[in-house]
Every structure is written in structure tokens, then in C-alpha cells.
Amino acid sequence: MSEFGPTVKAFLHQLILAIFVVIWLIPIYAMVINGLKSEFDVTSTPVFIPPLHPSLTAFAAVWSQLDVPLLNSVIVVIPVSLVATFIGAMAAYYFYLLSVSKRRSLNFMSNTIFSLIALATFMPYQAVIIPLTRIEANWGLLNTYGGAIFAFILFYIPTAALLMSMFMAVLPRDIIDAARIDGSGDLRTFFRIVVPLTIPGIISTLIFNVIEMWNNFFIPLVLFNVAKQTLIPVAVESFTGGYGTLYNESFAAAFLASIIPLLIFIFLGRYFIRGLVTLGTGGKGAV
Amino acid sequence: MVVTVKLSKVTKTFKKGKRNVEVLRGVDLVVERGACMGVLGPSGTGKTTLMRIIAGLEVPSSGEVYFDDKLVSTSNRIIVPPENRNIGMVFQSWALYPNMKAYDNIAFAVKNKGEETRKKIEEIAELLDILHVLDRYPRELSGGQQQRVALARALAKDPSILVLDEPFSNLDARIRDSARALVKKVQKEFGVTALVVSHDPADIFSVADVAGVLLDGNFAQVGSPLELYDSPVSARVARLVGEINELDGVVEGGKLRVLRGVVERRDCQDGNVKVGIRPEDLRVSETEVQGMISLGKVRAKVSSYTGSSFRLVVSPLEEEKVELYVNSDRPMPINSEAVLLAKPEKIKVFKNN
Amino acid sequence: MATLEGRSRLRSILNKAALVLPTAALSIILLYLVLWNLYYSFTNWSLFHSIPEFVGLLSYAQAMSTVFFRSSFVHSLELSGGLILVGNLMGMLLAGLLYFVRSSKLRTVYLSIFIAPLAISMAVNGVIWLWLYNLQIGIDWLLVRLSLPALPWLSSTSTAFPSMFIVAVWAYSGLAVLFYLASFMGVDKSLIEAAKMDGVGTFKTFFRVLLPNSYQGVIVATALLFLFSFKIFSLPFVLSGGPTNVSLQTTVVYMYYLYTTEFFAQSTAIATLVTAIAAAVVIPFALLGLRRWVRRE
Numbered sequence: 032m033s034e035f036g037p038t039v040k041a042f043l044h045q046l047i048l049a050i051f052v053v054i055w056l057i058p059i060y061a062m063v064i065n066g067l068k069s070e071f072d073v074t075s076t077p078v079f080i081p082p083l084h085p086s087l088t089a090f091a092a093v094w095s096q097l098d099v100p101l102l103n104s105v106i107v108v109i110p111v112s113l114v115a116t117f118i119g120a121m122a123a124y125y126f127y128l129l130s131v132s133k134r135r136s137l138n139f140m141s142n143t144i145f146s147l148i149a150l151a152t153f154m155p156y157q158a159v160i161i162p163l164t165r166i167e168a169n170w171g172l173l174n175t176y177g178g179a180i181f182a183f184i185l186f187y188i189p190t191a192a193l194l195m196s197m198f199m200a201v202l203p204r205d206i207i208d209a210a211r212i213d214g215s216g217d218l219r220t221f222f223r224i225v226v227p228l229t230i231p232g233i234i235s236t237l238i239f240n241v242i243e244m245w246n247n248f249f250i251p252l253v254l255f256n257v258a259k260q261t262l263i264p265v266a267v268e269s270f271t272g273g274y275g276t277l278y279n280e281s282f283a284a285a286f287l288a289s290i291i292p293l294l295i296f297i298f299l300g301r302y303f304i305r306g307l308v309t310l311g312t313g314g315k316g317a318v
Numbered sequence: 319m320v321v322t323v324k325l326s327k328v329t330k331t332f333k334k335g336k337r338n339v340e341v342l343r344g345v346d347l348v349v350e351r352g353a354c355m356g357v358l359g360p361s362g363t364g365k366t367t368l369m370r371i372i373a374g375l376e377v378p379s380s381g382e383v384y385f386d387d388k389l390v391s392t393s394n395r396i397i398v399p400p401e402n403r404n405i406g407m408v409f410q411s412w413a414l415y416p417n418m419k420a421y422d423n424i425a426f427a428v429k430n431k432g433e434e435t436r437k438k439i440e441e442i443a444e445l446l447d448i449l450h451v452l453d454r455y456p457r458e459l460s461g462g463q464q465q466r467v468a469l470a471r472a473l474a475k476d477p478s479i480l481v482l483d484e485p486f487s488n489l490d491a492r493i494r495d496s497a498r499a500l501v502k503k504v505q506k507e508f509g510v511t512a513l514v515v516s517h518d519p520a521d522i523f524s525v526a527d528v529a530g531v532l533l534d535g536n537f538a539q540v541g542s543p544l545e546l547y548d549s550p551v552s553a554r555v556a557r558l559v560g561e562i563n564e565l566d567g568v569v570e571g572g573k574l575r576v577l578r579g580v581v582e583r584r585d586c587q588d589g590n591v592k593v594g595i596r597p598e599d600l601r602v603s604e605t606e607v608q609g610m611i612s613l614g615k616v617r618a619k620v621s622s623y624t625g626s627s628f629r630l631v632v633s634p635l636e637e638e639k640v641e642l643y644v645n646s647d648r649p650m651p652i653n654s655e656a657v658l659l660a661k662p663e664k665i666k667v668f669k670n671n
Numbered sequence: 672m673a674t675l676e677g678r679s680r681l682r683s684i685l686n687k688a689a690l691v692l693p694t695a696a697l698s699i700i701l702l703y704l705v706l707w708n709l710y711y712s713f714t715n716w717s718l719f720h721s722i723p724e725f726v727g728l729l730s731y732a733q734a735m736s737t738v739f740f741r742s743s744f745v746h747s748l749e750l751s752g753g754l755i756l757v758g759n760l761m762g763m764l765l766a767g768l769l770y771f772v773r774s775s776k777l778r779t780v781y782l783s784i785f786i787a788p789l790a791i792s793m794a795v796n797g798v799i800w801l802w803l804y805n806l807q808i809g810i811d812w813l814l815v816r817l818s819l820p821a822l823p824w825l826s827s828t829s830t831a832f833p834s835m836f837i838v839a840v841w842a843y844s845g846l847a848v849l850f851y852l853a854s855f856m857g858v859d860k861s862l863i864e865a866a867k868m869d870g871v872g873t874f875k876t877f878f879r880v881l882l883p884n885s886y887q888g889v890i891v892a893t894a895l896l897f898l899f900s901f902k903i904f905s906l907p908f909v910l911s912g913g914p915t916n917v918s919l920q921t922t923v924v925y926m927y928y929l930y931t932t933e934f935f936a937q938s939t940a941i942a943t944l945v946t947a948i949a950a951a952v953v954i955p956f957a958l959l960g961l962r963r964w965v966r967r968e
Contacts, residue, residue, distance in 0.1 A: 040873070047768065048769070056784055058799045061799060062799050065802075076808070078803060079812070118694060125690040146954050148694075151698055153952075156902075157927065158923075158926070158949075159705060159707075159942065160930065166704075203411075212405050212406075213426050213471070213475070215401065216401070218689055221690065227417035242789075246790075246794075249904050267792070268794050268797075271801055282798075289792065289795055293790055296786075296790035300790070304783070304849065402679055
């Protein structure tokens with residue numbers, strides 16, 4: 032490669048990267064532009080061409096079916112994410128305390144519990160739908176907010192605990208020791224010192240949870256069987272079927288379902304990325 | 319409420335891979351109420367472990383720790399956890415809470431947050447000259463100010479004992495002296511039992527009443543700083559406490575011969591010994607000086623200036639390989655010769671170890 | 672005196688308990704659900720046996736002897752294995768390209784674009800790609816315009832699975848890119864500078880310096896790709912319009928299919944199988960890879 036001058040290499044580098052970026056963007060590009068197509072555009076143009084006569088008819092058509100699910104998603108996902116992140120952070124601090132304790136037994140316990148939490152996070156949650164639906168049916172929680180909230184809390188607190196424990200591992204020992212010496216109990220230390228110190232981690236975890244919970248398809252699929260009373264990913268799926276479905280409606284629905292997590296990702300995603308990269312580089316690098 | 323701290327045969331063993339490392343071996347220690355004790359030793363020899371055991375952050379493998387008459391730690395068991403020992407600790411890194419203002423840092427450990435507390439904190443702050451920065455965050459303060467806030471935090475809780483871990487090593491060299499003087503003044507004024515742990519003898523000298531040198535897991539010597547300086551029990555202790563030249567000597571019939579000098583030392587046994595002389599106890603001169611004995615003629619190898627005095631490296635004429643450091647008030651031209659004089663009472667004799 | 676200490680120790684225990692109690696309670700519930708699965712997998716509970724009886728491993732045998740199980744299990748393996756292979760390669764490639772981008776802002780933008788598919792629901796991604804795979808107006812339209820052969824994508828059993836695989840790669844490679852990039856950025860800058868001063872080209876730097884020092888990235892990326900691919904449900908579901916398309920069915924979808932057809936015991940059998948596999952992968956990974964990556968001691 033030494034025959035190629037540096038400018039040629041740089042150009043190739045940019046070009047190849049740009050090609051990949053464009054390829055990656057195509058589906059999202061399609062989602063954005065096709066929702067704006069009128070009926071005429073739909074029947075005459077393929078998905079790659081921008082709309083000739085942009086119109087909001089598709090959005091208007093899908094809105095009547097998506098307004099309730101959208102609201103449901105907001106009501107369920109936002110509070111549960113906050114609660115899950117907080118509770119997960121508390122558990123993460125507990126593991127941190129276990130891991131720095133000098134007693135061998137506690138260290139072992141911390142490793143075991145960490146493995147359990149990791150398992151709970153990465154286990155396919157689909158595997159426990161039957162018991163879950165049984166329990167919820169018995170308690171009359173199917174098709175209710177409570178049912179979705181219970182399921183999400185069950186599955187996403189371990190995720191929050193895992194993520195936060197990664198962020199907690201880099202807490203400065205000295206400051207925690209100083210708080211102990213200053214007579215601060217574990218709860219007080221958690222709220223007054225650990226939380227302020229781990230705000231970047233908390234935000235990262237929160238962002239992750241909100242996006243994952245919002246986008247979860249399986250849980251609302253299983254817990255809700257009334258057409259409109261569901262969460263947004265399931266509602267969107269109903270726009271796929273059937274012969275003669277107009278694709279602008281599918282894309283408009285897709286767009287509506289994705290706008291919130293995408294906006295969160297666009298504006299706050301850098302904190303999440305920065306948080307993970309800082310972890311990955313042991314606190315050194317910045318993207 | 320200050321206490322007397324007593325350690326009885328405290329041992330601490332760490333596991334490093336497959337081996338056991340004995341960091342502390344049967345340490346006995348008493349720090350009287352209101353006294354300031356310094357612990358001196360090279361890095362990694364157990365000073366920090368000793369300090370953490372007293373604070374309750376580590377548990378002794380065996381032995382007991384008492385605060386006054388109360389047993390607070392025993393073999394493999396912490397009876398009174400650190401949060402109940404009311405320890406005032408100044409960490410090497412200050413360990414200030416970054417999300418709280420200086421005032422809140424200081425007040426964090428104090429239980430009653432009333433008017434009295436506010437007054438007390440302001441008094442302490444004034445004494446430590448940080449009154450005007452109380453509502454700033456730690457990141458907005460200079461190193462010296464941060465250290466004083468850490469000190470105020472330790473004092474504000476009326477500690478049972480004040481523990482300082484290498485308290486001056488993170489400070490600019492220029493302000494270390496005033497920081498040391500401040501700590502000494504505050505310790506005396508509050509009458510608080512204190513323990514200073516450091517590898518820098520200057521810290522110990524300026525602040526401590528009593529000092530101990532921690533070597534190989536135990537105290538090689540405990541005494542006043544001056545005792546340690548003038549009468550170290552071994553060459554290692556002497557080296558830790560200050561600069562010292564080491565020479566070979568022979569004792570015969572109550573007389574010590576070192577280089578070309580002879581000194582009466584009736585209390586020493588005959589045989590080969592190691593002799594130690596500090597640079598400030600040596601002089602080079604053309605003439606005799608009262609009170610000093612001659613060790614023979616020397617030639618100057620290096621003559622440098624340290625800002626307040628001159629530092630010479632000289633060698634005896636007969637032994638070119640031996641090099642001695644001498645503090646002098648005037649320079650000496652390289653390769654010139656002079657007579658090396660020493661204060662006889664300051665010559666230290668160690669067994670050959 | 673004794674009670675004072677006793678009280679403070681009690682307070683300390685309560686403090687710690689408060690921290691972990693909610694999570695512990697939920698983990699116990701999860702464990703209970705898993706055990707519930709296990710219990711019912713040994714029965715014959717289904718539409719035909721609404722009162723379950725103990726039948727040992729019969730349900731396992733029934734569920735696993737069908738052609739559906741074999742094909743769905745193979746699909747899961749292909750999906751996971753393929754995703755690990757291709758995902759890692761894409762991750763390394765794209766992270767390598769990104770690492771040498773000068774502007775840190777541009778790098779973040781590009782990285783975000785590669786990760787963006789993860790910010791969208793996989794079900795929604797499925798909807799989008801359904802249309803992209805449409806034979807008239809999707810990718811084929813472009814291919815025909817470029818005089819390239821049109822492909823049957825989802826409409827043919829032989830190309831349906833690869834089509835889904837492409838979507839999975841598009842969606843999940845971003846994970847690998849993120850962790851590889853993080854690994855690369857963690858490599859000591861002075862190594863890179865030394866290489867530059869020795870006149871080592873970018874390719875060599877990539878292969879000799881960046882990659883070998885990023886084995887942690889490989890471990891994390893591989894494990895994450897496996898675990899995510901194992902859970903994939905919405906993608907095959909949406910691309911097939913339901914759980915019944917055999918060529919796209921993965922093990923988890925098969926499990927759901929059994930559930931919808933009310934073969935509950937068999938469904939729990941597959942569910943237990945899936946959980947066991949996940950545990951076998953996660954636990955060593957958590958103990959070795961993740962912990963070490965996090966602790967950095």
C-alpha cells in the first residue's frame with residue numbers, strides 16, 4: 032500500500048466509510064421519507080425516491096389507531112425506567128460494597144449474585160412467558176397498565192443493576208471510606224455521595240432502559256390481546272399485513288413509533304456512548 | 319472526645335497469590351491522649367495498614383486495638399466499625415466530596431446541624447484561613463485550601479483521634495512548611511490525639527512529639543524526633559530519618575578509629591563497626607576548629623549550591639572510592655584539598671548490620 | 672454498651688438490606704418463574720390435557736422430535752453463529768475505519784448511525800425491511816435499475832433466512848462496532864504514536880497494534896452478539912407475519928408457537944432448554960470476561 036500517496040489513502044478511507052454509512056442509513060431514510068407520501072406517490076414510486084407531493088395523509092390515517100398505544104407506552108415506560116434505574120443503582124452499590132469488603136465470603140457472594148443478575152439480564156425473557164401470563168391472568172393484570180409495569184420491572188431491573196454495577200466499579204475508594212469514617216450509613220452515603228458521583232452512569236442506564244423498554248415487542252404481544260389496548264411496537268406491527276396495504280401508512284406508523292426513542296438517542300445518545308466508552312477504556316478515552 | 323490509642327501485638331498478614339505477606343508483626347504502640355505521634359517508614363512497609371487498622375478500615379489478623387479502655391478491634395474481628403469510632407481522617411488525596419461545597423463537606427459528619435455547629439465550623443474555618451472559601455466547591459479550591467478543608471472536616475466532628483495519611487505529599491513544596499506549622503498549631507490548640515503517617519522525615523519533625531520508625535513490620539525505634547535523629551539505633555533508621563554518610567570503622571580499647579580520626583568511645587565493644595556522620599556535622603577547613611576532630615585530608619569532587627548553603631562531595635586522599643557529603647557555608651574548588659572535621663559527639667556507631 | 676453496638680450493627684444490616692431488597696425480591700420472582708417452567712415441562716399440560724399430569728421427559732421428547740424443532744434450532748444456531756462471525760468482522764472493520772477518523776465529532780456521528788438501528792424497535796425494523804424486500808418497489812427496483820439480478824428475498828424459502836440474516840447484521844453490528852471502538856481507544860496512545868514514528872502504515876497498525884491489544888473487545892462483542900441473537904423474536908415474527916413461517920422460525924419463535932397452539936408443557940420444555948443454554952453461556956462469561964473487563968485490576 033505504500034505506493035499510494037497519503038491523500039489517495041485518506042480519500043479511499045473516507046469513501047469506504049461513507050459508503051457504509053449511507054448503506055446503514057437507507058432503511059431509516061426510507062422510514063422518514065415514505066411516511067410523507069400521498070396515495071398517488073405510493074402507487075407510483077419505489078421506496079427510495081423521495082415524495083413528489085409530500086402530504087400528511089398517511090400520518091392522519093394511522094394516528095387514529097396509534098394514539099392510544101402511544102399514550103400507553105409513555106405512561107408505562109417512562110416511570111418504570113426511572114424506578115428500574117434507581118433500584119438497579121441501589122443493588123449495584125450493594126454489590127460494590129460486597130466486592131470491596133475484605134471478607135472472602137462476601138466477595139464470593141458478590142460474584143455469585145453478579146452472575147445471577149447477569150443471567151437474569153441476558154436470559155431470553157421470552158422463556159418465562161407462560162408462568163408470567165398465568166400469574167398475571169390469575170391476578171387480573173392482563174391488558175392493564177399494572178400488568179405491563181410488573182413485567183417490565185421484573186425484566187429490566189436486572190439490566191439496570193448490571194449496567195450500574197459497571198459504572199460503580201470505578202467509584203473512588205477514598206471518598207467512600209471518608210464517608211464511612213464520617214459516620215454515614217450505607218443508605219445516606221448512597222443518596223448523598225454515590226448518586227451524585229455516578230450521574231453519568233445513571234443517565235446512560237436510564238437512556239438504555241427507556242429505549243429498550245419502549246421498543247420491546249414481545250411483552251406487550253403476550254400481555255395484551257385487545258387491539259387498541261397495547262403498546263406501540265405491537266400496534267405498528269398490525270400495519271404490515273394484508274394485501275393492498277399502502278406502504279406510506281406502514282412507514283408513517285414506523286416513524287411515529289420510533290420518533291421518541293430516536294430523538295432520545297440523537298440528543299442524549301452521546302452520554303450513553305460516552306459512558307460505555309469511558310468504561311471500556313478504563314476511564315481514559317473520549318469518543 | 320479524645321482518647322488514648324493502644325495497640326497490642328497487632329499482626330497483619332495479606333495474601334498475595336499463593337504467598338502470605340506479613341505486613342505488621344506484633345506491633346505494640348501507645349499514643350497518649352492529646353499527644354501527636356508520627357509513624358515514619360518507607361512506602362509500602364505497613365504504615366498505611368497500621369493507620370487503617372486504627373481507623374477500623376482494616377481488621378488485624380491478630381492482636382488488639384483499644385480506644386482508652388475499650389476494645390475496638392481484635393483478631394479478625396472489628397468490634398467497633400469505623401463509623402462509630404469518630405475518627406477524624408485526612409486522606410492523602412483529601413477525599414473531599416466533589417458534589418458538596420466546602421462548608422457542607424466539613425459539616426457532613428456532624429450530627430446536630432444547628433446554630434452551634436455553624437459557629438464551631440466558622441471558628442475552625444477561621445483558624446485554618448478558609449472562612450472565605452466555605453461556599454466553594456472542592457474543584458474550585460487550590461491544593462492547600464483543599465487540604466485545610468479536609469483538616470477542618472476531620473476536626474469539626476470532635477474526633478477521638480486525628481489521623482493524617484501523608485498529609486503534605488500532595489502539596490506544593492513551597493507551602494509545605496506553612497501547612498506543617500498549621501497542623502502542629504491546630505493539634506496543640508485542640509489538644510486532639512493525633513497520628514501522622516509519612517515517608518518524609520520533615521513531616522514528622524515538624525509535627526510530632528513522639529515518632530516511631532516502622533521497618534520490617536515493627537517499630538525499630540520509638541522516641542522523640544530528636545532522639546531518632548541524634549541516636550538512631552541502626553544505620554537503616556538513621557538513613558530514614560535524615561541524610562547520613564556511612565563509613566567503616568574499628569573500635570580498639572575504647573577508642574574508635576574512623577578515617578584518620580580517633581574518638582573516645584568507652585561504651586563500644588571492640589571490633590569492626592559501621593560509622594555514621596550526618597553532612598551537617600562535618601566541615602572542611604584549612605585550620606583547626608574548636609570542638610571538632612580531624613578525620614584527615616580530603617579532596618573536593620563536587621561543589622554545588624543549594625540555595626542556602628553549599629554541598630560538597632569530598633573524598634579522603636588515601637581512599638578515592640569513599641565519598642562523603644558535607645554541608646558547608648562556603649564553596650570549595652574542585653580538586654583542592656582541605657581538612658575534614660567532625661563533631662565527635664555526633665558520630666554514630668552501629669553494629670555491623 | 673453492648674446494646675449500643677448491637678443497635679448500630681442492626682442499623683448497618685438494615686441499611687444494606689434496603690439497598691438490595693427490591694432487586695433481590697424480583698430476582699427471586701424470576702427464579703420462581705424459571706422453576707415453574709421447569710416443573711411444568713415435566714407434565715403433559717396442553718389443550719388436550721387441561722389437568723397436567725407428570726410424564727417425565729415426554730414433553731421434551733415430543734417438542735424436540737418435530738421437524739419444526741430441528742429446523743428452528745438449526746436456524747437459531749445459524750443466526751447466532753453467523754451473527755457472531757459477521758458481526759465481529761463488521762465490528763472490527765467499521766471500528767477500524769472509525770478509529771482513524773480525525774474529527775472526534777464526525778466519529779461520534781458515524782458511530783451513532785451504526786448504532787441507530789438498536790434505538791428502533793426490532794419489530795419496527797421488521798416492518799421497514801418488509802417493504803425494502805418488496806419485489807416491486809424495494810431493493811429489487813434498485814437492483815433492476817442497475818442491471819443486477821433481482822432476488823426473491825422473503826418470498827423464496829431458500830433466500831428468506833439469509834434475508835433475515837442481513838437485517839440482523841444491519842441491526843446488531845453496531846454493538847460490535849461500539850465495543851471494538853472502545854477497545855481501540857483504550858489502547859495506549861503512545862503505542863500508536865510509536866508505530867507512526869516507525870513509519871508503520873495504517874493497515875499494519877490496525878492488524879499488529881490495535882487488534883491484538885483488543886482481545887477484551889472480542890470477548891465482549893462475541894458474548895453480547897450471541898446473547899442478543901439468541902433472544903431475537905420480533906424480527907422473524909414480523910417478517911413472517913406470525914410465528915408459523917418455518918424458514919424463519921428460530922427456537923424462541925417455535926416456543927411461542929407451541930404456546931399459541933396451547934401445547935403448554937412442550938412450550939415450557941423448550942423454554943427451559945433455552946434458559947439452560949443461556950445460563951451455560953452467561954455464567955462463565957459473567958464470571959470471567961465481564962468482571963475482568965469491569966474491574967481492570
